[in-house]
Amino acid sequence: MTSFLHPGAQRPGGSNSNSPPPSQQHPPHPNYGNPNALADNLQSMNLNRPNYAAPRASPFGQPPPPISSAAPSPGHWAGSQPVARPGPSPLSMITRPMGGPPSRAPPGAFIGRPMGPAGSHPPPPSSLQSSVANHVGPSPRFPVSTGGSATMPTATGVGALPFATGMVSSTPLGATQAGPVSVGPPVASGPRFGPQVGVPPPTVTSSASAPSQVPTMPPFISGPPRTAMQTAPSFSSQPQPAMVPLPGSSFVAQPWQMRPGQIDQPPPGPGAVQPPRMYALPNQSMTSISHGMAPTGASSGGPSKIDPNQIPRPIPNSTVILHETRQGDQANPPPPATSDYIARDTGNCSPRYMRCTINQIPCTADLLATSGMQLALLVQPLALPHPSEAPIQVVDFGESGPVRCSRCKGYINPFMRFIDQGRKFICNLCGFTDETPRDYHCNLGPDGRRRDADGRPELCKGTVEFVASKEYMIREPMPAVYFFLIDVSMNAMQIGATAAACSAISQVISELPEGPRTLVGIATFDSAIHFYNLKRALQQPLMLIVPDIQDVYTPLQSDVIVPLSECRQHLELLLESIPTMFENNRIAESAFGAGIKAAFLAMKISGGKLLVFQSVLPSVGIGALSARDAEGRTNISAGEKETHKLLQPADKTLKTMAIEFAEYQVCVDVFLTTQSYIDIASISVVPQTTGGQVYYYQSFSALSDTAKLYNDLRWNITRPQGFEAVMRVRCSQGIQVQEYHGNFCKRIPTDIDLPAIDCDKAIMVSLKHDDKLPDGSEFAFQCALLYTTLYGQRRIRVTTLSLSVTSMLSSLFRVADLDAQFTCLLKQAAIGIPSTPLLQVREHAINTCINILLSYRKFCATVSSSGQLILPEALKLLPLYTLALLKSVGLQPDGKIDDRSIWVNFVSSISAPLAIPLVYPRMISVHDLKTNEDESMVPSSIPLSSEHLSDGGIYLLENGDDALIYVGAAVDSGILLQLFGASTVEEIPSQFVLQQYDNPLSKKLNEVVNEIRRQRCSYLRLRICKKGSPSGMLFFSQLVEDKNQGCMSYVEFLVHIHRQIQTRMS
């Protein structure tokens, strides 16, 4: 087994003494098929940008870009000779005759298909509705399955389904977009990756070059943001009430009364940028809520009345925040993860890459325990930057590799201190003093810094990327391998899932990286596995059947995975033919486990991405599953104690396989296009262990889900990502990494292995003290990710965050990071769900919230009446988010097992910006969208309370993955006609596909939906909800401030928390 050195591996002592034998040598930057080294570096610099001349189109924007801008180069299509048809294999293997594809579709017809809107090119016969949502295709009819496991998709089914499922992404509520600078996935017109053409060459600094000559990298997008921005106030630069100790408290309280008449300012944003005025007042650092006088109090009598209009809620911030990561030689607490900000790396990494739950480090474990908060990092090493942020600089130290501490192997960073005229440096992680390598020596200036520090990214930036030298690899960086595995069993065919998968794959092929290093393979399966020989020399793709699904093997290992450039036509043809070939398939069995095992065997030599499209419960072969007890059953009462076991994998077979896959750098993504129980708890183990992802199309509908499937696949393939990665987080002395949580495989305690990692994946790193830290000192975390880019370059991305140590409890509350804290709380709940009775998980969440507030009340708040609930300003939304968590799918006892499993799976790799909307969705009103240009694209959000809805309104609610459109019972028929082309609510089809009609309101709604898709990096699944129907109930269940889901209303919950605190105080 080949494996790479881990970031923590010993460096060879001398750079030249340890050269590998010539046979193992290879150039440090393989430039496969790309003669343009500058462009090549540029791609890496910009997160593995593809090397097309044209920018990539968004997977989420609605009309796909015109063909002309994205069509594959003619070279790939040059030989459009008569195309071979699939046919019987002449080989001795067992073969199955393949039906020929319809003759009316020559290969040339597919050239435009990948990017063109449906309808603009001849769609393949198998193609259902394509990527464009506003195209209406004929509604396919699907026979009802006779197998008993599949059901027809029905409109009413939706109502019973939870909303938060599948993969999610998001932007927070607090950040209702309005900012001028776009954040989101790459869009054809909106530049996440920025145009490649015309961008100046990247900066690669080398240790040999004079630092002063190093140009600064231009930002992705040139030019300043188009509207005014505000600079995030620095905590350190603002008057801080907490700095003024009062008798009996180390923290100053501002009893910010909630009673009407006592307040004239609404609460500031969600921990967001605090308006400067907050700091101009002496007593402004907490929120208190008094009881007693509110007219609309929730509880009866007593001291429990709270005015619902005065309680803390996220407040949209429409301005873009400029955030400098360090100011005045100390860390600047970051803006909320959910806000729209542009980070400037002034020594610490951008909070996108690493964020700590507290922005100062408690000096002892006791102090941390007293606070009730947890200390953890959220690491997202390949996170998408804001388009206006400067790109990460790549540093090449040549043969010797990056400078590292010889004791702890920490990487050189801005906080390593050079002494003795620069001849030595002290490691900020372990304290060891090292000799400076001779060729890295530089004199120190009067300020004690190296004179070249500002010109060397590794000495002034919190995030840099080092070119990995040979010692970081023991084989060539792996090629980009994509293997598609498609379920063609009877149900998959009947619900249109196979056709949808083939259509999606066919459309994204042109988006795969160009060049000879891109390899592809394809197989289908039912109760047997069918490989296809795509070798160019053959006249037609051959089907090779592997019937043994217990002891799987792979036929013709060298020919089932071939360079994309050599098999485009065969592949296109095959994808078009598959739905026809299996049209009348009557095999209901599905050998998922055997299929992935066989594909793995084919990919084992290289590693790569395995993309599986699965539609039914895997029923035969290795790793077969049976419908466990929970199938279709709710479990409110029955066996509550044992229910959680159904959220665990059925057995260890798939896990064992997944560990082997990870060892050989195979990452598995699973697209579950199903209408029935599929045991996500068992299946999801494979993606989770291999750095992959589960996509779930609950109650799959070929009409409304095909576009989402295509967009999800497209983003999966085009988003910034890396392969064969290893990651480690190092800490300064006194704190250790306790555990990592996320989608990866762990073989040794200190490192995690990621066969693949992409921009959407976050990893939670929990931390524990093992010593007392000196008060006032700097404490650093460093994450090193060694990975291979799409273009075969080996890189080490190093992100460093240095925070100050404090002994003051009040400081911890002042700089607590709500979004990070809550994301950790969410992840811990998800971790607990499969192993702990639900009641305990729920209690743990509530207690965590109460303990934090109790600690603050007890030790930090100035004396105030016991009738006040006092919330630390930075965490004032914690009760709201905790309540929302209790009402989320994962923590609801009556949810379907698969729905809860997908929620747990989704949370395991969720990033902070997406965690908040997952539980506290964004709701906007649609019927009154402003259609004039200068309005911000997405209107301000509405609190999640039914009090804010009217019968005459239409509302859109989205959590980053799913969206519900609620249509009130008394909406003006003119508005219905404009938006839905229907004059009554009843006429709107339940199988909803958003369309654009020729009127400003409809156009605006489409714009808003596309903008949200872009922000969330996710193609939202839209569902219509009507009052009085199950879908309407689904919508109302999302209004977390209401009394619903068997839980209290927000006001009641605040009262509950307050009483708990009072009880514990006395």
Ligand SMILES: [Zn+2]
């Ligand atoms: Zn060290």
